[in-house]
Every structure is written in C-alpha cells, then in structure tokens.
Amino acid sequence: METIIFDVDDTLYDQTLPFKKAFTQVIQEPFSDEKIDKVYIASRKYSDALFDEWEAGEVSTQQLHTYRITAACEEFGIGLSEQTAIAFQAAYYREQQRIQLFDAVEQLLDLLHQENKQLAVLTNGGEHHQRMKMDQLAIERWIPKEHIFISGALGHAKPKQEAFHFIEDKLKLDKAQTVYIGDSFDNDIVGAKQVGWKAIWLNHRHRKLPKSNVRSDATVFSAKELLDLFSTSIHWV
Template identity: 35%
Template sequence: MNIFENKMAVFFDLDDTLYDHLQPFRQAVQAVLGTGADFPYEAAYHRMRYYSDFLSAEAGGTPTHGPELEKMRTQRFVRALDEFGVELSLAQAFAMQAAYLQQQFSIELFEGARELIQELKSRGTIVGLITNGPPDHQWGKIRALRIDEMIPPKLIFISGAVGLTKPDRRLFDHVANSIGLTPVDCYYVGDSWRNDVVGAADAGWHVLWFNHRQVEPESAFRPHKPAASYTELAKLLLVEK
C-alpha cells in the first residue's frame, strides 16, 4: 500500500540524484590532466559542486546562456582544483568543461531509480522532476537517461525554462501550484543540501535527502528523512501491504 493517499507527488532532482554526477567529472579531469587512480576525485567533485552553487547564487541564479554561463562553468573547475594544488589555465578549464559536458550524455540511472519511479506511478503517485540548468542541456541528460519515457514534459521543471532557480522557494511553490497541490502533499528527493534540502523545506515540502556520498549537513537544519541508496528511498516512500 502506498504511504500517500490520492493526489500526492514525489519530485526528483536530476544531477547526482538520478545518476552518478561524479562519473563525468572524473572522466573530464582524467582527459585533461591525465590523472590516475590516486587523485582525490570525489573530494574535488564536492568542491566543484560547491563552487557551482556559490557562483550560481552570486549570479542571482543559474545562468542559462552567454558569458555568465561560460564563466561560471570554467571558474568552478579553476577554483575547485586549485584547492588540490592544480592550477588550471583558462584553456585547460575550457577543455575540462567541454569534456565534462560530453560525458554527461553517457550516463545511466542509479540502480533502483527506474524501478522506484515506475512503482510510485503504478500506485497512483504523481512523479516529476525539478532541476537547475539550461533547458537544452538538461533535456539532453533527461533523454540520455530515458526519463522522458516515464515522466511527461508537463511534470519536468527546469530552472532555465521556468525563470526560477533552486533553492528559491518560489520554484517549489510554482511546481505545487502547477499540479494543484499544497506543499504538505509534495515530497522532494535531492542530493544537494543547499539547493534541495533547504530549498524544498523552506517551501514547506517534505524532503528526502539522497545523501549517497555520506557527507555532513551544511547547517543545523535536519531533512525530513536521509537515505543513502534507492533501496533506502524505496523503504521510505513505499510500504508493503
């Protein structure tokens, strides 16, 4: 039996929630720098994500095109890798960003993600997606993962298309209003503490923090529920008859 009654919704984040975002980062770093297995890829990835969020907030939201987008994309690599003793040239930063983008279309859903989405839908739950980024780029990843085969376009909300960026609570308000539900009826699954956990909770949503990298919370706020795998997420979102 579903833990939800009729007209409940579960929305997922995209990057590092539905697929492993570390994979294209690792491949991009290896392609440009020739690094080996001993490089701290995961630690550097966390700092890249930090600077991506930081620079996005500094710009007033994730840029969707033009010089601001290019600057944010390259500077996140420059600043992150500098913390690990790697001084990137501008040419290397551009090359790394290009390799990173290319690899983001050779991705697969986390184990159990497709099954959970399908099971939620079979039980009458509204299932959707909320993600930050330029529409064309995010749609490329959505299609690569075949998410569009399970979730209709009307339930996919991309910040660059909506004009609002996580963690702005107005994005979550917009989604709830679009599907005719109140925040108490909505659940959000995401990996980013700042964008997903705090953003959705600020809008009054229930939050499941997909903390599969086992990182520490960035503030005193506690999410609705933490989970480290899709098996754990399924246990939280589904109950047996």
C-alpha cells in the same frame, strides 16, 4: 494526490562518473577515485557560489564552467590554463551524454508509476543542458514533459521559494502529500521544507549536516536505501 518530485544531478544518476572520466582524459593527474571525488565536491561548491550570478546573466556559461574546475583543482595543487578548463568542460559534456539512471532509482520510478503517483522533476540549470540529460536518462518513460521544471526556463532557481510555488500552482499540489527528493541539503531540503513540503535527503556523498534549523523528513545514504524506504511503505508521503 500524492506527488513525488525529484532533483536530477546526483539524485537520478551518479554525477561523478562523467566528471571522473573527463578528469582522467584531460587533466591526467595520478589521483585515486576518492581524491577525484573530493575535486568533484569542491567543483560543486564553486559552481553553487557563482550560480546566482550566472542565472542573472552577470557571468557567462563558459566563465562558470572554467571557474568551477580551475578553482576546485587549485585546492588540490593543480594549476589549469583556461584552455585546459575549456577542454575539460567539453569532455565532461560528452560524458554527460552517456549518463544512466541509478539502478535503484529506475526501480523506484517503476514502482511509483505503477502505483499511479504523480511524478515530477525540479532541477537547477540551463534548459537545453538539463533537457539533454533527461533525454539521455529517458525520464519521460515515467514523468511527462509538462511535469519537468528547469530553473533556466522558470526564471527562479532552488532554493528560492518561487521555484517551488510555481510547481505548486501548475500541478495543484497538496503540500501534505508532496515530497521532494534531492542530494543538496541547502537547495533541495531547505527549499522544500520552507514551503511546507516533505523532503528526503539522498546523502550518498555522506556530507556533514549543515548548521541549520531545518531537518529532512528522512535521510538515506544510497539509491537502494531510497528504494527500500518507499518499498516498505508506498504511502510514505
């Protein structure tokens, strides 16, 4: 059976929107949208750098959250107190409860569901927090709860092969008929390709291709391009 598996953050929805709103509310620097985008990208870099330690329980969730925003802001000459970093995270969490799917992703999910494709989600993060997002996105309109896989519940995070192999076993996947879609080259594309899946890089942040022997099977630069890719050939996988 053809199976399409999605990442969540910055793949199903625009993760910068809640970040920008929280930044404007709490930090209140006179930054343009483009500059806040750069702060956001830096925050993801610092989040990824500490993720393994967080997953192992070596740092707390609050430490992860305060570190990633304070370190990102420091790159741009903004000094944040711990209190301000905590206030930012609270605002960010509130705005994440208002997220919406990319319009083109919603259309794509409708299309794939109508074509009886097997759909699933694989996302890194804490179980409660990620489920909150997926409830807000109403993802179970297309993807059953038992097809939603969260690293915090699995005990393994992307790009570790164990996370991908767990889904293979649960869903009885045919590697040649499985494609993973995500925005992170290192976590999503490398992770999927190392276990023999196909992979589509949704590079809507126009990040540079990392130095790697791994290549995606396709790269698109917007959710609309992703929809067009499948609309052109529904049997893409």
